[in-house]
Amino acid sequence: MSKKNRHEEHEEHADESWLLPYSDLMTLLVALFLVMYAMSATDAKKFEEMSQAFSSALAGGAGVLTEKAASPSESQLDQGKNQKLNNVIEKNTGQSEISKLRKKEQEDLEKLKKQFDQYIKNNGLTDLLSTKLNQSQLMITISDNALFASGQAVVKDDSRQLAKSISAMLQQFPDYDVVVQGHTDNIPISNSNYSSNWDLSVDRSLHFMKILLLNPNLDPKKFSPIGYGEYHPIADNSTASGRAKNRRVEVSIIRKYQENQEFTGVVPNGGN
Known part of the structure; x- marks a missing residue:
């Protein structure tokens, strides 16, 4: 029996080179x-450790994992903390400065109030003048009887000295803004000079302010006249005594x- 050439049988395998x-x-x-x-992640230290581990595992090359710019560095985080600390220090310093200025202002206004009160007492004007110091202002209230004839806005000759005395005391603290306000009662005015209490109140505040500003040591830019007419009463207009007030x-x-003022980084310059 003749032998035929036979090929060894081989299993066919799929090409696995793609793996x-x-x-x-x-x-x-x-x-x-x-x-x-x-x-x-926000932890820069852990990111650095992970970067080194994977760089070593993947052929030890210096790939994308070694780029520190992808994550905040420790120095950047420190800079952020330092900036916040500086902001706190700056704010506290500013608040401290404002507190000192408030204290000095309080002392100045208390001193000025005492001078006004002493002037009122020495001249027997307690029924015509009064002072009040609060969180926003030092106010000197002057009865119209001390300054004007009825229905008039021109300051009486014997009252001009009062305005000059007030201006002399104001010149000690020239950096403050001063508002001169005129007020009336609610009885309608009826004369040829004024058509309303508003007109009278404005004219009275203006005339009195002009006498204050005869003092060359006062800055006119710091002064403002306002007329409120009958619309800001402090007493009951139904009585004669209330209308007089x-x-x-x-x-x-x-x-x-002022107390509710917050520090903004700029110290006020006095209202210019």
């Missing part, structure tokens, strides 16, 4: 996801550093 690039691709994808996770001129020295 190598596939495994490399998967490795790179895993590395990419890990990098993205590390980039989202409402007819008045108020000289208000305005605070520059």
